[in-house]
Amino acid sequence: MKLMEKAPAKINLALDVLFKRPDGYHEVEMIMTTVDLADRIELKEIPGKSIRILSHNRFVPDDHRNLAYQAAHILKERYDVNKGVSITIEKNIPVAAGLAGGSSDAAATLRGLNRLWRLGLSLDELAEIGAEIGSDVSFCVYGGTALAKGRGEKITHLPPPPNCWVILAKPTLGVSTADVYKRLQLSDMEHPDVYGMIAAIENNDYQKVCSGLGNVLEQVTLPLYPEVANIKNQMKTFGADAVLMSGSGPTVFGLVEHDSRMQRIYNGLRGFCDQVYAVRLLGTQNRLE
Ligand SMILES: C[C@](O)(CO)[C@H](O)COP(=O)(O)OP(=O)(O)OC[C@H]1O[C@@H](n2ccc(N)nc2=O)[C@H](O)[C@@H]1O
């Protein structure tokens, strides 16, 4: 028996850090939403009891370091599953990009194995397990649009944002999330208006979503990697309505309403950036089948 799960990327429309916690993590308030750029996860029963990871991407680990492996391992141990599984990851989301690719693969593996192994767990239960794997995994279990608090695992669902194109551009460099958080200076920080962003989404107000975009981690990543600031500027010059770095970077996203302008920005960026995507917001939540 085998089945497929889609693992979509996320962007952060707002990302604020409130303080550093005694456990070393940072207390955050983020508005996350999924976009239509997705890895595809194939889960297949195999003889024996092992967990096998298959991927054609050389940056994706094929052992216990893979977040999808960790998801399968936790479910297997916790629910006494005496079966083997192969997890094939068709990687479409750029790696170490700030788009939660690994987290979404783990979340899709949780949803998929819940079906394959007939565990009968709810999305809330899967999201709780996801939090043990990484801060972005709980959100990725649900997908859609949400306010994420705590270290990212406390999720409040929101309606989908106004419909628009999202142009993603990733410079050819990887960023370590841990390193970015470590370098963050909490004093003199300019905070985005996270609750203003929630109101903008609830009112379906595209202009206010655009004017409210903000990410405190830009204050670390932009000076460290001038290429990211360069891509932001290019996107603005080509005509994006609003531009922001996603997560800890280095991917930059631009919002744009009109098809013709989207095409112009996409073509313009392709001139000097290898990884450019024009995708729609997904906005709505996953459901268990
Ligand atoms: C930057 C974001 O992607 C925005 O969505 C997330 O905040 C990070 O989510 P993630 O990659 O799932 O993060 P994790 O794998 O849990 O943590 C990686 C490292 O980032 C730092 N980290 C992460 C989340 C958080 N709220 N505070 C932190 O300080 C910690 O040093 C941690 O060791």
Ligand SMILES: Nc1ncnc2c1ncn2[C@@H]1O[C@H](COP(=O)(O)OP(=O)(O)OP(=O)(O)O)[C@@H](O)[C@H]1O
């Ligand atoms: N399934 C996976 N796909 C990609 N990378 C993975 C996976 N599992 C583990 N990794 C490791 O995690 C690192 C970060 O990859 P990932 O693509 O998840 O970063 P990210 O998009 O920046 O995540 P986030 O936005 O949650 O911080 C990679 O360098 C890789 O070694």
